[in-house]
Amino acid sequence: MTTAKRMLQGTALMQATESDPAARYQRREDRTMLLLMTPALLVIVVLLVVPLAWLSWQSIYHDGFTLENYRRMLTGAYLDTFLLTFKLSIIVTVITLLLGYPVAYFAASLPPKLSALVLGMVILPFWTSVLVRTYAWLVLLQRTGLVNKALIASGLVDRPVQLAYNQFGTVIAMVHILLPFMVLPLYSAMQKIPSNLSQAGASLGGSPLHVFLRVFLPLSLSGVFAGVTLVFVLCLGFYITPELMGGGKSIMVSMVVSRNVEIYNSWGAASAVSVVLLICVFAIFYAASRVVPLEKTLGAK
Numbered sequence: 001m002t003t004a005k006r007m008l009q010g011t012a013l014m015q016a017t018e019s020d021p022a023a024r025y026q027r028r029e030d031r032t033m034l035l036l037m038t039p040a041l042l043v044i045v046v047l048l049v050v051p052l053a054w055l056s057w058q059s060i061y062h063d064g065f066t067l068e069n070y071r072r073m074l075t076g077a078y079l080d081t082f083l084l085t086f087k088l089s090i091i092v093t094v095i096t097l098l099l100g101y102p103v104a105y106f107a108a109s110l111p112p113k114l115s116a117l118v119l120g121m122v123i124l125p126f127w128t129s130v131l132v133r134t135y136a137w138l139v140l141l142q143r144t145g146l147v148n149k150a151l152i153a154s155g156l157v158d159r160p161v162q163l164a165y166n167q168f169g170t171v172i173a174m175v176h177i178l179l180p181f182m183v184l185p186l187y188s189a190m191q192k193i194p195s196n197l198s199q200a201g202a203s204l205g206g207s208p209l210h211v212f213l214r215v216f217l218p219l220s221l222s223g224v225f226a227g228v229t230l231v232f233v234l235c236l237g238f239y240i241t242p243e244l245m246g247g248g249k250s251i252m253v254s255m256v257v258s259r260n261v262e263i264y265n266s267w268g269a270a271s272a273v274s275v276v277l278l279i280c281v282f283a284i285f286y287a288a289s290r291v292v293p294l295e296k297t298l299g300a301k
Helices: 002-019 021-060 068-074 076-108 112-127 130-141 146-154 167-191 195-203 208-219 221-236 240-245 253-262 267-291
Strands: none
Touching: 021 068, 021 267, 068 076, 068 267, 076 112, 076 167, 076 221, 076 253, 112 167, 130 146, 130 167, 130 240, 167 221, 167 240, 195 208, 208 221, 221 267, 240 253, 253 267
């Protein structure tokens, strides 16, 4: 009896919904939005979902199903590569945060016109290719480069210092290239902090450092998490700069993928490394989303 009553109630509810003009309008609106989204969804499926599915298939199939490509991830060479990639990514992320936070803070504290000027200087390197910027750092840091010449001329060293073709040069070039990706999310978060909060803290007797640590810094943490996430993820997949500045001594994951394809013609191994790296990126975004909503990390709000 109870089941029949529930069915009758459900039928009555459906009839009421169908006769409701607002409900009909909402369904028509939903269908229209779905039709408008269809081209974008098709592009995503063709350019993203299908390649990822093909990549995953290649990593587990070679003359039959196999996990050999993933077992290689546990060997010393692959583990060392992943560890080095995460190590350099952490170093670059920390340095960009230490350099980018004061710049963003300075830009956020300026009047709008001066703030726009500072941000323009920050994003100016975007107008130059990453490859060009990397070669510029090679010119500056190589043994016969401008930096070594300046050090020798000043008497600080008596012979050229190895600044390029190692991890040191790789970190410097990556920091320069990725710094804007840290500054912009930080500035976006800081700009939304009302200035009267700091003034209120100062009026209550707080020192500038105390007000900054107790008021401004906590409110800017969303920008910190967003910038750290973006820079760290970009570092994980960086290729051109480590390849050129590392001189073959700083092998990162992206370089392993490239060499498996170009030198060894091992698409399965390259696919497995790519899948593992992709899983790491998804895990990082998931962990970051537990702290800061993903839309803030991506700059949607």
